[in-house]
Amino acid sequence: MRIGILTLPLHTNYGGILQAYALQTVLERMGHDVVVIEQKQRSKANYWNMFFQFIPRVYKRKFLKKDIQLLPEIFERKFEPVIRKNTNAFIKKHLHIKSDSSYMKVVNSNNLDCIVVGSDQVWRPLYVENIDDFFVGFDPTVKVKRISYAASFGVDKWEFTDEQTKACSNLIRKFAAVSVREKIGVDFCKKYFGVNAIQVLDPTMLLGLSDYVKLAEIENKNKSSGNLFCYILDETSKKDTLINNVARLNGLTPFYTKAKEVASLKKCMQNINDCVIPDVSTWIQSFIDAEMVITDSFHGCVFSIIFNKPFWAFINPERGTARFDSLLSLFNLKDRIISVGNDFSQFEWKKAIDWDSVNHLKKMYEDKSIGFLREQLNC
Secondary structure, eight states: OEEEEEOSOOSSOHHHHHHHHHHHHHHHHTTOEEEEEEEOOOOOOOHHHHHHHHHHHHHHHHTSOOOOOSSHHHHHHHTHHHHTHHHHHHHHHHOOEEEESSHHHHHHHTTOSEEEEOSBSTTOGGGOSSGGGGGTTTOTTOOSEEEEEEEOOOSSSOOOOHHHHHHHHHHHTTOSEEEESSHHHHHHIIIIIOOOOEEOOOGGGGSOHHHHHHHHHHHOOOOOSOSEEEEOSSOOHHHHHHHHHHHHHHTOOEEOOSOSSOOOHHHHHHHGGGGOOOOHHHHHHHHHHOSEEEESOHHHHHHHHHTTOOEEEEOOTTTOSHHHHHHHHHTTOGGGEEOTTSOOTTOOTTOOOOHHHHHHHHHHHHHHHHHHHHHHTTO
C-alpha cells in the first residue's frame, strides 16, 4: 500500500521530527511504501506587507511585551535555513518528504492509497492555520483511505470554533478509523465529533531502544558534557535554580542540548553559528549519556521512558498539561511531575522508577498500537 503521512511541518522540534521518522519506519517495516506529505510554505517577503505590519509588531513587542520577531520575513529567508541546517539534514536523509504548493497536489501526484493523519498536535487549531486540512479537508472527495494515528488535540479544553467543529465533524466521519494519543482525545472525538476513537502510543514508542542507539551511533561520535540532561523548552530562573539544586543533591553535572543563543535577529546578525540547533543524533545521545533527565517537554518524557532514565517533568500549562497527564498515567508515573512553586527541601529526588513494570506496560500498549495499524492497513 502507498501511504502518505500527514503531520505538522518538520522544522527544529526533535520530538516532531522523530515521531514522523518512527511512524514512517514502522509502516515501512510492515511492507508499505511511505511518504511524508508536506505543503511548501509561501514566502512572506512581500515588502508592502512588511511595511504595514512593522508598526503593529513594534507596538505588540514594546507595549504588550509579546515575544515576536519585528521582521520575520527577513529572518525566515536569511537565517532560518542556517539555524535549521542540522535538523534539515536529518529530515532530508531519513524522511521521504513529498512537497508541493498544496496538500492536494502531493496526494494526487503520488497515487496514494491511504492517508495517515498524525502524530503530534495535528488537531490543535492554535498550531494549525487551516485545521480542516488535517481532517483531509483540502480535498474531501479524494479517493483514498483515511485513518488517524495518535493524533493529538494537545490540551484538555475544546479550542475549536463552532464552525470548525461542524466542518471537522463531517470530515472525520469519512475516516475508516480514528486513534488518538491522549485519553482526552477519545472523549473529545465522542463528544464533539460523534465518532469512536481508541488511544494509542506516540509513534516514537513503537521503535526499540536499539533503533535510536543506532541512529545516534551513525550520526554522532561525541559524548555529552554532563550526566544530568536538561531539556527545557521554556527556561526560567526558577527552573534553573531547581536544576542546580537537583544536580548538587545528586552529585550530577547538568548539560543542555540546544543552540548557544536563542535565535533573534540581533543574535543571528552577531554570530549566526551560535543560533544553530544541534543535530537530532546529539539529542538522542543526550538520553544515552544521562543518569537523570529534567524536562518540560512531552517527548522529553517519552524518550526518558524509552531509555529507562529517571526523570522529572515540569508542566507547561500554556503548552497543555493533558499530554503529560495522559502519558504518565499510562505508566503510573504521575509522581514524576514537579511544580516550580513547591517546597522541595524534603523531596525524594533519588526515588527509583520500577522499570520492569513500565516496560511491561509499554510492551502491552505497543502491541495494541501496532495491532491497530495492522488491522486498518490489512497487514
